[in-house]
Amino acid sequence: MNFRFAIISDPHVAVPHTIWNHPHRFHLVEVSILALERVLNHLEQLNLDFLLLPGDLTQDGEPDNHNWLQKRLQSLPFPVYVVPGNHDIPSLSPTERTIGFQEFPSYYRHCGYGEDHLYYSQEILPGVRIIALNSNQFNGEGKQLGCLDEAQLTWLEELLPQVKDQLLLVMIHHNVIEHLPGQTHHELGQRYMLDNAPLLLKMLRSAHCQLIFTGHLHVQDVAYDQGIYEITTGSLVSYPHPYRIIEVKRPPHSSLTLNVTSHRVDSVPGWENLGAISRQWLGDRSFPFMVKLLTASPLKVSVEEAEKLAPFLRDFWSDVAAGDGLFDFPDFPPPIRQYFQQFSAIKADGTPALIDNQAVLNL
Template identity: 30%
Template sequence: MAKFALISDPHITVPNPETGWMLREPVPNEPTMYAHSVELLEQAIAEINAIPEIDFVVCAGDLTKDSEPYNHDCVRELLSRFRAPVFCVPGNHDQPRPPQLRPPELLDPSVRPLRTEELPWLYRDFGFQQGDILAFSCDPTPDVHLVGLCSAKPNDDRGYIPPQTLAWLEHDLSHQRDPERHTIVLLHHSIVEHVPNERIDPTFSWFHVENSDALKSVLQRHRVKITLSGHLHIQDIKQEAGLYNIVTASLAGYPHAYRVFSLEGNELHVESRRLESIPSIPNLQEYSRAYTSETFVQIIAQSLQKPPFELSETQALETAKRLRDWWPTIAEGDERFSYAAEELGSAALAAYVNSFTDSDPPDNDCVLVL
């Protein structure tokens, strides 16, 4: 029996301690609440520390806004406040962000962002043991073998597992001989599709590990059943050939969810909880859903003007307003959609948005048989 908590994508953002530089919000086309990120993680720490018998805590990446050294200092200090041991991996935001990924006005001009290769030594209290390999493994309880993999690809938002990491993983898993011990793999990007055509649709392919087939063949060869990731900022669980990929939302964005797992024999009990309130935003859920809806009206309006729908600017904005609840509902998990063609002015668009209706297993509270 093991009990552990998962948080993801805290995106810690504080003012530069030397210059005072701070990201200006709102960030166009991005609902992440960077300015409240410290308060949100502090709330999660307080809640998880109050849960009895948590053996360990894992964090699935995007620890910082854009890998600023002072944000890494802050997140390490915050993670050290958990009562239980913490294990984390970096995400695509924990590396330098070139202009095609991040407009320069959103980046602190006076810092050199840390590269993924520099992070293992920095996070040596949070799982990493060797500075020269972008992965770690440990046994936090007698029945869990935990593996952390860095999946961020340099100069890209997509995921990638380098050949040397795959070779390390093969070697690590080949030494796991105890049938009573479950391996849990933690990484930032997804390895099973969570939205339609995730691997090939350019809108979503940056969610995914580019060489996920190579990674999955190693995991399946060694009968790994549980993988945990973040990055999509949604609650979603999918299964492929007995391999579960459990995606957890960002603490810094709606629905501000985290998970509590109990591993009991061959069952993984999944419980999802949400941050309901922080001191500066007492009605966090209501405020954040509205903020996310408004941001996505703009995102959807822009994409509806492009192929395949190519609506006029006015039509696109009108239609996007009717879809204001669509992405926040996806983020909550267990989503069901039945938009009518007449409502959206297009049968093809209605079919597309309805195709995001969730399939089994449930996304929030469930028991997964391993």
């Protein structure tokens, strides 16, 4: 079993006339088309077996953006598989600006969707199966949630025993395994987590599934929990503008290995120093976010102290997003210093665990 595939996450495609400015927006949708074309041009030169896009395909679910993307994906020389992100179907019903929840599959019939469900499964190579899940739901008040609905769970429960002898690649937008310290319960991190993640993990373990691919968080991170790796890929329109190429190999009489290689879009026309520009963009918008992080549980720093510390954290989120970060702020009070050290890519024995960007994972 040898194959190669790529991952592009959260490209937030925005054709020019749909772009709207938001003063607190962290990502640069202005470069979405340029960056995506740069990546696709690279991938088209490789002998890829398929491409995964784990959600937030568009800026905010605009029909023109879905139309542009589905046509571009259809022109590629390899299959593409997608799932919706929260930005792709931001409302249950269509509006003047966005498509509705049930319309999404009709745009991506050539990207995995054979029916009108927002989830699907296919054997995409001999012995290799994609299980594409929809983590976007709405409550009675129309508020968007990150969870799997009962119908999808029932479908998955029936499917897994039939396919557990295959290599299962699960793709879903929301995170299933934590990528940040205390993410499940943190007021800033939990909205990126799947609400019923423990249930999904239990089901996947019963089927010997070892691989989950997610997006949403806009960071490069590889997390591991009780036999399952979750590879989340940063946003193509946010620092460091990453994408991944993964080679899967199973030599005779040996275990399966994943060779994970990450690439970055460092420049596009008109944005020749894209990495530096987007890092500064994030830094310029970091102050309110860092104050919120410092004043939230578990730190609960006073606003006055948070405003003093926040400037030292100007590039903190950029470094988290880049993956493989090693953090220490020795001038911070000990409890606060220890909190931020937890974000470091460190093993239990204190040595660096630099697997977020380049890694060989043995299954």
